[in-house]
Amino acid sequence: MSAGDENRRFDTRAVHSGERRGKQPGEGNGRGDFYPVSTPIYASTTFSHPDIQTTDRVLGGEEEGYSYARYDNPTVRAFEDAVGSLEDLRGEARAFAFGSGMAATHAALAATELTVGATALAAEQLYGSTATLLVQVFGAGGVETRFIDAYDLGLVEKRVAELKPRAVMVETISNPLLRVADIEGLAEITRAAGVALIVDNTFGTPYLQRPLDLGADIVVHSATKYLSGHGDLTAGVVVAGPPYDAAVESIRKLVGGVLGPFEAWLAHRGLKTLPLRMGRQCENAREVAARLQDHPRVAKVNHPSLEDHPDRGTAKRVLSDAGGLVSFELAVEAEEERDAAFRFLNALELCVKAPSLGDVYTLAIHPATSSHRELSPGRRERLGVKESLIRLSVGIEHPEDVISDLEQALERF
Numbered sequence: 001m002s003a004g005d006e007n008r009r010f011d012t013r014a015v016h017s018g019e020r021r022g023k024q025p026g027e028g029n030g031r032g033d034f035y036p037v038s039t040p041i042y043a044s045t046t047f048s049h050p051d052i053q054t055t056d057r058v059l060g061g062e063e064e065g066y067s068y069a070r071y072d073n074p075t076v077r078a079f080e081d082a083v084g085s086l087e088d089l090r091g092e093a094r095a096f097a098f099g100s101g102m103a104a105t106h107a108a109l110a111a112t113e114l115t116v117g118a119t120a121l122a123a124e125q126l127y128g129s130t131a132t133l134l135v136q137v138f139g140a141g142g143v144e145t146r147f148i149d150a151y152d153l154g155l156v157e158k159r160v161a162e163l164k165p166r167a168v169m170v171e172t173i174s175n176p177l178l179r180v181a182d183i184e185g186l187a188e189i190t191r192a193a194g195v196a197l198i199v200d201n202t203f204g205t206p207y208l209q210r211p212l213d214l215g216a217d218i219v220v221h222s223a224t225k226y227l228s229g230h231g232d233l234t235a236g237v238v239v240a241g242p243p244y245d246a247a248v249e250s251i252r253k254l255v256g257g258v259l260g261p262f263e264a265w266l267a268h269r270g271l272k273t274l275p276l277r278m279g280r281q282c283e284n285a286r287e288v289a290a291r292l293q294d295h296p297r298v299a300k301v302n303h304p305s306l307e308d309h310p311d312r313g314t315a316k317r318v319l320s321d322a323g324g325l326v327s328f329e330l331a332v333e334a335e336e337e338r339d340a341a342f343r344f345l346n347a348l349e350l351c352v353k354a355p356s357l358g359d360v361y362t363l364a365i366h367p368a369t370s371s372h373r374e375l376s377p378g379r380r381e382r383l384g385v386k387e388s389l390i391r392l393s394v395g396i397e398h399p400e401d402v403i404s405d406l407e408q409a410l411e412r413f
């Protein structure tokens, strides 16, 4: 959080947080003091000080400052402070930027001391690579992961009591059926049991929900998505307060998955328009979902704004809007589901076929062969990820252009 942030609203913080935080080089160069409006890209591996005693204190953590870029960098710190300011309005937590969402997720899990003999409880609907990270990487270190229906709070409470896990990991909004987790309810259970609640807020963003305010312990982001918003970088962020912040910082120093200053600068630039982008994306997604629902060649639409969404009530309570993702099933016979989905995607002319989300452009994917490719057909079916399912990450275009494109592809597929 930057000085003065505590009195400012979310949209204002998005624009100003992290910037203009001190005198920059140039002081004393004969042209007077100046403050760059946007934090420069500090492409410097090391940072020198007027005397070695200061370097000693900075390296020892007795004085705030920069020494070595794997530990800290002013451009990266500016981005981190901005994300921290948006995720944690109270200013008790710190944000740490990583080279990818997966590096951030790894650090968050490791910070809860998931070591040999420990158990992790994870939502069945987790992003595939997060589930694989838990099973393969943490599994190899002697951690057992149990997957559960995280939307059944009674079951979560039972499993937490039974298994005494060290961490519970969920996502604010799941992929691709857009189930909405009751973070408040989950936090009540984990707090009472002394278990760390880690929330991946990639799909939600602090615009829709701030899990730390609802009782979560650690927030994780793939900043590759909505936070940066333009599909031009890979980054991750962990936001955590004591005792997890110190562990995350130490893991990042030792494993070294830090974000570079160029990407941090670009991500920070993207973050400034998060409220504008998300506002428009949510509005557009609501419109797209409503229109798809009326289309005869669409069998089912998933969006938390719709009457028949299983978590509509939870979404109204825990999210400020229903989000920018929509998924839908094509109305086709079972045996031609995949072919039909491929034909539909190939018929799109404006929406971009790309396996990501959160960009200013509308993106479309086939979850069964992308995000859920690694799962067995049986597991996909159990999770409700049909071959006829399409996921849209709705962008900031004019909604009628997106809808026209979807309609022409629905006519032609």
Ligand SMILES: Cc1ncc(COP(=O)(O)O)c(C=O)c1O
Pocket: 100, 101, 102, 103, 105, 127, 129, 171, 175, 200, 202, 203, 221, 222, 223, 224, 234, 235, 236, 356
């Ligand atoms: C919900 C979620 N979490 C984490 C990640 C991993 O992020 P990254 O690709 O930046 O490593 C993704 C990637 O798609 C994601 O969708």
